Amino acid sequence: MFKRILKEPVSFFSIILIASAFLLMHFIENSREPSPIEFIAYLLVFLLGTGFARQTLLRYFPDLTVGITLLVLAFGTNLYCLVSFDYHLQTILIFTLYAMAVFFTAAWHENQKMIHLVFLSVVLSLILLLHTIGILSLLIPVFWGVYDRGSWQSKMSIVKSKQRQLIFMLAFIVVVVVTPLLIWQFSPGEIPFYSIKLPGVFISFSSFLWEDLFSFNHGWFIYSPVLIISFIGFYFFAEKNKPLFYAVFLFCFLDLFMESSWSLLGKTMVFGQIAFIPAYALLVFPMASFIAKIRSTHLGILIFSFAVVAFFVSLSVFQSWQYNEGIILKSGMRDVDYGLVFGRTRLTKVEKQRLTEMDPDTSYVLQDESKYRKEVLASYDFEDTHVPYNNKLEKDYVKSGKLAFTMDSTTQYSPALEISYGEFTKKPRVGMRITVSVFALNAAYYNDLNLVIASNHARNNYRYKRFMLDGKKLKAGTWNTVSFDYQTPPDPDPNDKLVSYVWYPGKNVVFIDDLKYEAFEPKK
Numbered sequence: 001m002f003k004r005i006l007k008e009p010v011s012f013f014s015i016i017l018i019a020s021a022f023l024l025m026h027f028i029e030n031s032r033e034p035s036p037i038e039f040i041a042y043l044l045v046f047l048l049g050t051g052f053a054r055q056t057l058l059r060y061f062p063d064l065t066v067g068i069t070l071l072v073l074a075f076g077t078n079l080y081c082l083v084s085f086d087y088h089l090q091t092i093l094i095f096t097l098y099a100m101a102v103f104f105t106a107a108w109h110e111n112q113k114m115i116h117l118v119f120l121s122v123v124l125s126l127i128l129l130l131h132t133i134g135i136l137s138l139l140i141p142v143f144w145g146v147y148d149r150g151s152w153q154s155k156m157s158i159v160k161s162k163q164r165q166l167i168f169m170l171a172f173i174v175v176v177v178v179t180p181l182l183i184w185q186f187s188p189g190e191i192p193f194y195s196i197k198l199p200g201v202f203i204s205f206s207s208f209l210w211e212d213l214f215s216f217n218h219g220w221f222i223y224s225p226v227l228i229i230s231f232i233g234f235y236f237f238a239e240k241n242k243p244l245f246y247a248v249f250l251f252c253f254l255d256l257f258m259e260s261s262w263s264l265l266g267k268t269m270v271f272g273q274i275a276f277i278p279a280y281a282l283l284v285f286p287m288a289s290f291i292a293k294i295r296s297t298h299l300g301i302l303i304f305s306f307a308v309v310a311f312f313v314s315l316s317v318f319q320s321w322q323y324n325e326g327i328i329l330k331s332g333m334r335d336v337d338y339g340l341v342f343g344r345t346r347l348t349k350v351e352k353q354r355l356t357e358m359d360p361d362t363s364y365v366l367q368d369e370s371k372y373r374k375e376v377l378a379s380y381d382f383e384d385t386h387v388p389y390n391n392k393l394e395k396d397y398v399k400s401g402k403l404a405f406t407m408d409s410t411t412q413y414s415p416a417l418e419i420s421y422g423e424f425t426k427k428p429r430v431g432m433r434i435t436v437s438v439f440a441l442n443a444a445y446y447n448d449l450n451l452v453i454a455s456n457h458a459r460n461n462y463r464y465k466r467f468m469l470d471g472k473k474l475k476a477g478t479w480n481t482v483s484f485d486y487q488t489p490p491d492p493d494p495n496d497k498l499v500s501y502v503w504y505p506g507k508n509v510v511f512i513d514d515l516k517y518e519a520f521e522p523k524k
Contacts, residue, residue, distance in 0.1 A: 010067035011054050018074040019047055025084045042092060046083045049096030052103040053284050059106055060241060061288045065295065069288040073280060076226035076313035078272035081320035091274050097127050098281035105141045112162050121169045125176035131278065133258045136251055143247035209260040212273055216338040223272035223319055226312035230283040233290030240289060248282045255279045271323045372520035377424050378417045379516035389415060399437040399479045399513035406511055407504040414502035417517045422494030424519055431520035434500045435483040439511040446471040448506030451484040456497045463489055
């Protein structure tokens with residue numbers, strides 16, 4: 001092992017540098033959540049994926065190129081924010097699984113050892129269970145090494161000679177993937193995994209791609225600009241690594257298309273586009289190809305290119321810090337907002353107020369209620385028994401009146417409050433508040449309760465917001481009243497609807513009462 005490290009020291013020490021920097025930044029920021037042990041677990045999962053990416057890249061690129069590629073990936077993309085500040089463990093795990101899938105695919109194609117196929121089967125099964133569009137992962141082993149008719153015929157010869165191995169692989173994947181689905185059929189709500197769900201609705205051939213790439217509200221190339229070199233690098237990758245090109249390019253192209261077909265991908269409270277992060281395990285190949293190419297050019301182009309890459313990496317790191325400090329908004333950034341905060345380390349009180357008022361996720365707009373006219377637009381007191389859900393009405397645990405509404409594993413959604421924008425306002429910016437009273441016998445049950453509010457256009461949600469209740473702040477055995485504030489779009493279509501409801505994906509029983517909408521319109 002030490003001989004291997006001495007033989008390829010640059011890429012190894014780049015991982016040491018990444019681990020040290022991520023640890024340092026986390027503890028400098030004095031983060032209370034997650035705990036140090038949890039953070040180290042997150043970091044180890046990420047380093048595992050980085051280590052597998054390193055091992056695969058070393059099969060095709062020099063040690064120095066691999067070392068630079070790993071540093072650019074770790075610090076120049078939103079992975080830096082995700083691991084150091086924002087802590088999306090599932091996304092990191094999916095990245096690591098894809099890196100492992102690529103490694104074991106490359107290893108099996110080299111020697112066709114059964115052990116590599118076993119690990120590949122396990123990894124692909126987990127991806128299919130955990131990733132919404134994990135089916136694309138199967139493209140990696142299928143097209144690996146294929147670039148023309150001759151290479152396809154050669155691969156088919158290998159497949160025929162290793163038929164038993166491949167039958168085992170397919171059988172293993174089918175059993176692992178189908179078993180949880182069967183369990184869920186017999187026992188709804190008990191499915192033993194948690195798939196990463198993409199926001200909104202899937203609309204194929206949608207027009208969200210430009211926004212997902214270049215919007216100031218989470219645009220991929222705005223907050224991880226260094227990834228542009230990966231897309232440029234496909235040209236050099238195709239030139240030097242034909243056997244790998246089609247598997248990598250086809251996966252990345254389809255992944256980009258599929259991810260960008262979700263209507264609310266750019267509206268969630270994240271830094272950049274985390275839905276694309278699993279593809280980083282394959283985008284490192286064209287990135288390494290670009291770095292290898294500029295390393296072989298003359299000195300002037302080399303210096304200029306690395307200066308641009310260094311600028312992109314520095315910008316991404318700085319923007320990650322801004323995001324963590326609240327200078328870049330969690331959601332709702334526009335071009336004017338980005339222009340206000342670009343390069344800034346501190347904002348004045350007036351600028352903070354201006355920026356906060358632009359943020360659709362903040363409740364600041366409703367803090368001074370004296371500036372607004374309040375009106376109850378819609379409500380449910382659950383006293384009417386002539387409703388389709390009358391079997392879910394409860395009389396023993398009631399906040400007011402005689403009845404409340406029961407939520408459990410068979411009733412995940414409350415009746416929805418629904419009203420069109422044209423019915424209640426002509427103001428350009430209006431604050432909304434959803435309020436509900438909740439009751440549970442165990443405080444932990446509250447953790448699964450969510451207040452949801454969204455605008456709806458032609459049956460597609462946008463500006464979707466979800467407020468998760470915190471069982472640590474609510475009391476068991478008594479009624480708790482909670483509310484969630486929402487800022488409506490600047491100029492909504494009068495026919496668009498405002499929809500809100502309580503969502504409970506938990507397995508226990510909770511009760512709700514007095515669900516209502518209130519509108520806050522600015523006074524003249």
